[in-house]
Amino acid sequence: MATLRVELGERSYPIYIAPRLLEQSSPLAQHIKSKRVCVISNDIVFPLYGEKLLAALTDFQVDYLVLPDGEQEKSLANFDRIMSHMLEHGHGRDSTLIAFGGGVIGDITGFAAACYQRGVEFIQIPTTLLSQVDSSVGGKTAINHPLGKNMVGAFYQPNAVLIDITSLNTLPAREFAAGMAEVIKYGILGDAEFFTWLEEHKAGIKAQEPELLQQVIARCCQCKADIVAEDEKEAGKRALLNLGHTFGHAIEAEQGYGVWLHGEAVAAGMVIASTLSVERGLLLAPELRRIEQLIAYFDLPTTSPSDMGLDAYLKHMKRDKKNVAGQLRFVLPTGIGSSEVVGDVTIEELKQLLD
Template sequence: MASLTVSLDERSYPIFIESGLLSNANLLSQYIRSQRVCIISNEVVAPLYLDTIKQSLSQFQIDEIILEDGEASKNLQNFEAVMAHMLEQGHGRDSTIIALGGGVIGDLSGFAAACYQRGIDFIQVPTTLLSQVDSSVGGKTAVNHPLGKNMIGAFYQPKAVFIDLDTLSTLPEREFSAGMAEVIKYGVLADKAFFDWLNDNQQAIKNKDSQALAKMIEHCCAIKADIVARDEKESGVRAHLNLGHTFGHAIEAELGYGKWLHGEAVATGMVMASQLAHDLTLIDGDDVASVTELVQQFDLPVRAPASMKFEDFIRHMRRDKKNMNGNIRLILPVKLGQCDIFDDVTQQQLAQVIECLTDTQ
């Protein structure tokens, strides 16, 4: 079993990575401190894995909340429904929430845990590649608002993260590809050698080779755990993890949450950020081509939807959480494996890259 630690003093917690973790009753139960457990999942994941985890935790008093699938369900209405369920079922401050699902379930469950009776324990059990390598680690919890993605939330760390590699066997190909956007992101922003490894091991990854997936997921988690340990609440280097997200969140918000998967929007946003970096003479054309080609190898989009105009992007980008003093802040690569924060990009420069990388059909 691979294991890592997110080092945050008294809020430190482990990440476990192995096949069959959902059946490891002894390990799971170590991180639950009372008899009361609420499992939050969705209508797609629950039929696959809810019974397994309930059987592993049969000594606990368990109830569950099953939400609809998709990004559109990460909203205040479902947050309120979770609060009502917890109150109606008599959950106390020593109860534990288990998030069983992808990033939507993890984000909403974590925010609910952060708010219920001013904070109760929660455990992440991510079942998508994207949530395993990114959203389950680091304690960012939130729900969406029509005016902006993840605008209502809190930093709240889980007690543990259990990544069962077997859950990837039921993941649709489109969802797997979306997760690869976040995987590629780590190579672009922090580790050129990992970027090269992804290029060299494309086929093994596409074939879901267990050793390749385990190595890839562990490395992504290690990069994120290190960054989070240095900057838990995103006052500095943690903002680098938002590479591609400023453009990507604009696409998601404009189209309506769920029309493009989060990873698909991030993939296009990462290509746009790379092209903008080239326009600013930060990286050369070969680097842009390398990022674009690797993104395309995993069947991810590299151009913004034709329906979006410059004004659509700017309207949403102005609400981005990274912005300071009214300036749009962008994470841009300065070379493959390294990025930085820029807040002096002009509207003309933004317009140029948006026009260049927006679909014409």
Template sequence: MASLTVSLDERSYPIHIASGLLSDTDLLNRYIRGKRVCIISNDIVAPLYLNQLKQSLGGFELDQIIIADGEANKNLNSFETIMAHMLANGHGRDSTIVALGGGVIGDLSGFAAACYQRGIDFIQVPTTLLSQVDSSVGGKTAVNHPLGKNMIGAFYQPKAVFIDLDTLLTLPDREFAAGMAEVIKYGVLADGEFFQWLIDNRKAIADKDRKTLATMIEHCCSIKADIVARDEKESGVRAHLNLGHTFGHAIEAEQGYGNWLHGEAVAAGMVMAAALAANMQLITSDDVERIRELLLAFALPVTGPSGMSVDGYIRHMRRDKKNMDGNIRLILPTKIGQCEIFDNIEHRQLAQVIESLTARS
């Protein structure tokens, strides 16, 4: 088992990565301080792994909430469902929420934990590649709103993260590919050698070789843990983790949450960010092509959705949480393995890149 720590003083917590963690009773129980546990999952993951987790938590009073699968359900209605259930079933401040699922369940459960009785413990058990390498680590919790993605939420750290590699064996290919967009993002923004490692190991990754996946996931978590430890509330360097997300969130909001998977939208957004960087002479066209080719190797989109207008992008991008004084802020690569924050991007530059990377129907 690989273990690392997100170092945040009294809010520090471990990330454990191994096969079979859902059955590791001693390890799971170590991070629960009260007698009551509420497991939150969805109707796809629960039939696969809920009973296994409940057996491992057999020494506690167990409760469960099952949410319909999909990004469209990461909303205030689902949040209200969780609040009402926990109140009706008498959960107190000593209850622990365990999030069993992908990024939607993790974000929703974490936000519920942050708000219920002004904050109770929660544990992340991510079951998708995207949630294992990204959303389960760092304490960003939120729900979506029709006017913007993740606009209602809180920074709230889990007590522990348990990444069971075995859950990837039941993950659909499209969901696995979406997770690879976030993996590739780490190489582009922080580690050029890791980017090349992904190129060299793309077949083993696609074949879901267990040792290769463990190495890859641990490295991604290590990069994110280091960044979060330096900037928990995203006042500086943590914003780099949003590479591709400003364009990507616009795609998700405009197309309707869930029609494009988050990782798919981030993949297209990363190419847009790289192309904009090349137009600004920050990186070479060869670097843009390397990013594009690696995304294509995992069957990820490298253009935006057909027919989405420049105004459709800009309208959502103006609501981005990173913006300052009404100016659109973007994370752009300055080489593969490094990125920076840029303010005051000209509308003309954005429009040129969006139009050149919009799929034609």
């Protein structure tokens, strides 16, 4: 088992990474401080692994709520379903919520934990590659709004993150590819050595060799843990983790949540941001080609939707959470392994880039 730690003082917590982790009750049980537990999952994950999770919770009083799968389900309506379920089952402030699923379940459960009776403890058990390497770590919780992704949420840290890489055995190929977009992101934004390592081991990673997957997940979690420890609430360096997301979130919202997977939209967004960097003289053209080639190798899109031009992007990007005083801000790579936030991109630049 690999064990990492997110260092946040009194709110620090561990990340456990191992195969067959759900079959071990100890790592989970030690982070539940009361007898009451509520599991939130979805109708894909729970039928596959719910029995194993419940078997690890036999010492607790457990109930569960199974939500429909899909990005469109990260909604106010399902947030209300969680609140109602908790109230109907008599949960109090000493209850623990467990998020058991991908990024959608992790985000909405974390937000519910932040809000229920002004805050209850929760644990992340991510089951998709994307949630294991990114969204389960760092305490960003949210639900979507029709006008923008993750617009209603809170920074709220879990008690622990438990990553069972065995759950990836049943992950659809498209979902695995979507997770690789976030993996590649870490290499581009701040870890050139990791990017090169991904290029060298891409065949084994695509074949989902367990030892390589564990290394990938641990490297990404360590990178994110280090950044979160330095900048928990995205006042500075943490904004770099949004590489590709300004364009990507616009694609998701414009196409309709779930039409493009989050990772697919981020992949296209990273290529757009990298192209802008080349045009600004921040990134070398050969580096852009390496980025495009690695993204394409994992069956991810390298171009944006053909029906989206400047206006379609702008209406969503104007609501981006990184904006300051109405000024659009973008994370741009300045080389493979480095990036920066810029706030002087002009509308004319975007027009040439997107139209």
